[in-house]
Amino acid sequence: MSSPERLQDLLDAVAEGDRDALHRLYVLSAPRLYGVTLRILREPGLAQDALARAYARIWQAAGSFDPRIAELERWMVAIARQAALQVARGRSELTFDQTASERDEAAEPAAPGTISAELRTLLNCLAELSGDLRRMILLAYYDGWSREALAVEFDAPAATIRTWLLRSLEQLRQCTPR
C-alpha cells in the first residue's frame, strides 16, 4: 500500500458504487488487513470472515472517509481490527464455511528495516509504562486479548485490569502528540 493517491482515487470510486474499484483496492490492501485479522483470530476461516466484514464496511463507509482527519491506510486497518474484534467477541453470526485443519500460526510482528519517527515516538511512550502494563496494551492491540483474557494472564480481577488499562491510556494520551 505505497501509493496513497491511487488508493484515495479507488476509494472515491468505491463510494460511487464501483465494485471493480473495490476489487483493485482489495488487491492492494488485503494482505495487510488479513495480517491484522489473522493475528487476532489465529484461525484462517475466522480471519477471512473478519476480512470480508472489513471490506463490506469499507464499501459501506467509503463515502464517509475524510482524508482531512484520517489516513486511508490507517482507517482501513482500524476497520479490519474492529471487524476481527467483533468476530472474536462472538457478537454476531458467522457466515463463511471454514475448515479448522488449515491452521497457520500468525507470525510475530517483525521489526521492519526502518522504524518511522512516529513509531519511535510511540514506542518511547510505551517504554515509560511498566513492563506488565506495556505488555497488556500490546496484547490487546496486536492480539485482540479481552479484559478477561488479560485478567487470567496477569492474575488480577477484570475490574483491576480495566483500571490499569485506563491509567495506561491516560499516560499515553499525555505522552503522544495528536
Add this chain to the structure above:
Amino acid sequence: MKIADDPDLIAGEYVLGTLEAGERTAAEEFAGKEPGFAAAVIAWEHRFAPLNDLIVAVEPPIDVWPKIAEALDHTVQPERARQAAFMTRVAEISRFYGANLADVLVQSRRRWRAAAMVGFAVAIALAAVLINQGMRPSPAKAPPSAARPSAERLAGVLRYPSAAPAFLLAFDPGERTLQVRPLNASPPAGSRHELWLIPAEGDPVSLGAVAGPMVVRSEALGRLSRDALKRAVFAISIEAADATVSRPTAIAFSGKLEID
C-alpha cells in the same frame, strides 16, 4: 471526573479493543450520534496506528474475494450526503479542539448526558462481569486448607499454544463438577466446540458440547482420583455441528487443572 467515566478514555478502550461486547455496541452507537466521541475514536486510532507498521502482511487465499463480492449484493451503501455532513462535523471538532477532545465531550450538558450514558452502559457491562467472577478461578488465594487438603479446588485454562486463554475450567471437589466458561472463543460456522477429558491412561471421554458457560457432571470425572485429574488433559475440539464422534477430530485448545 473519574477515569472510568472519561469518554475520551472509553474511546481509547474501544480502539484498543478491551471493551466487552455490550460496551462495544454502546460505544459504536454513541460514536454514530456524537461527533465529539467519533473524533476521539479517530484520535486514538491515530495514536496507535504506528504500531501497524510492525504487523506482518499475509496474502489471503484466492477464494476469499469472490465471497466478499457476493456479499456486496446484500450490502447497501448509505446515502453519502448524510454521512458527509456528520464527518464534516467530526473534522471541525478534531481540528478545533485538538488534544482536548475530552473537554468537548463534557462541555455541553447534552453531551455530558450522552457521555454519562456510555458510562452507564459500561457500568452495566461491568456488573455482568462481576457477577460472572463467581465462575472465574479466584485470584485471591483460598485460605490455607491444611485440614482438608483433598477439598482444594482445581482450576485450569484451555488455550491454543501461545495464544490468549480461551476457556476457563474450575473443578469443584465437593460436588465433583466441572465449571466451564468460554472467554473469547466461538466455533467456526457449522461446527461446535466439544470438551474432552483425556486421562493419562485410557481413552478420551467427551464431556459434551460447549456453547456457553456450563457445569459438567460426568461419571468419568467422578471416577478419577485427584492426582489422576491433575494429570489428565482437558481439550476443546472442533467438530461438525451434527457429527457424533468418539474421539476428538481437531483439538483447538488444551490445558490441565492445577490447584487454584
